[in-house]
Amino acid sequence: YLAPEQQEEYADILKDVEEGIMRVKTIVSDLRMFTHPDTEGHDQVELAEVVTSALRFLSNEWKDKVQIKQTLPEHQTVWANKNKLIHVMVNLLQNSLDALQSKKEFNGEAPTIWIEGRVESGSSRLTVRDNGTGIESQHLDKIFDPFFTTKDVGEGMGLGLSICYRIVQECEGRISVNTQPGKFCEFTLEFPAKG
Numbered sequence: 001y002l003a004p005e006q007q008e009e010y011a012d013i014l015k016d017v018e019e020g021i022m023r024v025k026t027i028v029s030d031l032r033m034f035t036h037p038d039t040e041g042h043d044q045v046e047l048a049e050v051v052t053s054a055l056r057f058l059s060n061e062w063k064d065k066v067q068i069k070q071t072l073p074e075h076q077t078v079w080a081n082k083n084k085l086i087h088v089m090v091n092l093l094q095n096s097l098d099a100l101q102s103k104k105e106f107n108g109e110a111p112t113i114w115i116e117g118r119v120e121s122g123s124s125r126l127t128v129r130d131n132g133t134g135i136e137s138q139h140l141d142k143i144f145d146p147f148f149t150t151k152d153v154g155e156g157m158g159l160g161l162s163i164c165y166r167i168v169q170e171c172e173g174r175i176s177v178n179t180q181p182g183k184f185c186e187f188t189l190e191f192p193a194k195g
Contacts, residue, residue: 042171044077045085047117047126054089061097067110072117078124078191080171088167091160092128092187099132099185106131124193129186134179143177 002010055068062068078085093113100111114129135143144165168175173191 042079042081045080045082047076047078047124048072048074050082050085050089051115051126053086054093057086057090058093058097061094062113065111066097066100067112068115069112070115072115073119076117076119076124078126078171078173080173080191081167084167084170088164088189089128091164095160096128096130096132096185099130099134103131103133119193122193124191126189127186129184131184134181134183134185135177136181140177140179144175 051070051072055062096113100113103111109131112131114127116127116129118125118127144161165175168189168191171191173189176188176190177186178188179185
């Protein structure tokens with residue numbers, strides 16, 4: 001019922017409200033996952049399916065902007081909760097996308113995320129590497145701490161990596177980081193190989 005000249009402004013306001021609601025929903029979901037221990041069952045989860053789901057979830061953010069290079073063995077599985085593992089993968093990929101977006105100069109390289117899976121020495125590993133900004137050495141010992149963030153106010157709550165850490169621990173796994181500021185950042189998830 002609005003006049004035509006007011007409809008565009010109304011649509012913009014409505015879009016802002018919807019985006020605000022989605023941010024609140026994400027924050028509540030992250031807080032709930034952080035504060036409640038695991039109550040859901042685990043199963044054999046195919047890592048390729050986890051990666052595909054996470055990439056699909058973030059497709060609008062990387063399509064035509066970032067190269068994704070995957071090397072995943074066929075039928076590589078881990079004992080985990082699939083939805084929570086997708087949550088971990090989305091967090092790691094989102095951090096990579098943020099780092100790539102904030103990097104100013106790539107010196108001829110294309111912004112790229114490498115996802116590699118491998119099974120060796122009784123463990124199943126999944127690595128996510130990007131050629132983004134990396135992590136400064138003074139932050140490395142705090143990145144898994146709850147509410148630690150280097151992002152601007154309103155950009156992140158600092159729960160992403162602490163949630164990832166907790167979820168990987170629930171699966172009897174571990175998460176580690178290797179980084180060089182200005183060059184790359186690489187997170188490795190390592191799980192016991194279970195039949």
